[in-house]
Amino acid sequence: MNALERFGLAALAFLAPPETREALIGDLLEERAMRCEEGVKPSAAGAWLLRQCAHSVPPLLLLRARRAGPRRLALASAGALVAAAAMHATQQSGWRWLLSLVPLRADHEPPPVLALVFGLSQCVAALMVALLLLRLTRSGGRT
Amino acid sequence: MTPHPSLGEFEQLVLLAVLRLREGAYGMAVRRELQVRARRDVAIGAVYATLDRMQAKGLVRSQERAGGATRESRPRRCFEVTASGRRALRHAHDTVARLTAGLESELGLS
Numbered sequence: 001m002n003a004l005e006r007f008g009l010a011a012l013a014f015l016a017p018p019e020t021r022e023a024l025i026g027d028l029l030e031e032r033a034m035r036c037e038e039g040v041k042p043s044a045a046g047a048w049l050l051r052q053c054a055h056s057v058p059p060l061l062l063l064r065a066r067r068a069g070p071r072r073l074a075l076a077s078a079g080a081l082v083a084a085a086a087m088h089a090t091q092q093s094g095w096r097w098l099l100s101l102v103p104l105r106a107d108h109e110p111p112p113v114l115a116l117v118f119g120l121s122q123c124v125a126a127l128m129v130a131l132l133l134l135r136l137t138r139s140g141g142r143t
Numbered sequence: 144m145t146p147h148p149s150l151g152e153f154e155q156l157v158l159l160a161v162l163r164l165r166e167g168a169y170g171m172a173v174r175r176e177l178q179v180r181a182r183r184d185v186a187i188g189a190v191y192a193t194l195d196r197m198q199a200k201g202l203v204r205s206q207e208r209a210g211g212a213t214r215e216s217r218p219r220r221c222f223e224v225t226a227s228g229r230r231a232l233r234h235a236h237d238t239v240a241r242l243t244a245g246l247e248s249e250l251g252l253s
Contacts (some may be wrong), residue, residue: 026217057188059190
């Protein structure tokens with residue numbers, strides 16, 4: 001199993017509720033091994049595992065949000081908003097600093113690819129902070 | 144007001160898969176059953192999220208069983224349908240049967 005697959009499993013383990021975590025990862029490992037035994041190339045089995053990890057993110061996120069309850073969800077949303085705003089402000093000041101070093105117009109916009117990277121990193125930062133807040137503020141029971 | 148918890152389409156499929164698998168109804172087996180019988184290639188996360196939601200409704204219950212070497216000794220979480228789950232399935236089936244009664248020729252069922 002390569003590092004990317006391990007990363008995918010670790011990300012899922014981070015997202016999954018505690019009582020489901022081990023079973024979910026075990027299931028993925030078991031089916032990956034089963035696919036290899038059936039003659040599927042390890043790289044193809046790995047790609048299947050990564051697809052499973054990626055497609056499992058939305059339902060697990062919804063599950064976490066559903067279980068969180070309104071107060072924790074509001075806290076996580078506020079944290080996500082602050083994280084995205086902080087990331088945006090950091091990127092903007094970084095971009096202005098970069099413009100000051102090179103002979104470009106001061107109002108020059110970042111190229112589309114960089115703007116996409118900026119946007120994606122803001123989403124990731126927001127998601128990570130929201131999940132961290134959900135994990136750190138445990139509720140008393142299921143909601 | 145209905146006395147039975149209402150089931151979504153995917154919930155019905157997952158409940159039926161759990162019922163079919165009997166003792167061996169754990170996440171990945173349910174996923175494979177859905178792939179083979181319902182021709183739905185679903186993510187394992189969606190299966191667990193649905194099972195979790197149905198457990199909260201009292202339609203299924205689960206217990207952990209020891210896993211083997213291929214799972215790196217991680218446990219299996221095995222599910223079974225409760226009496227309430229069976230009632231909900233029966234209710235959903237009866238509802239579809241009542242609504243499709245008399246429409247066999249239009250649906251190409253006869």
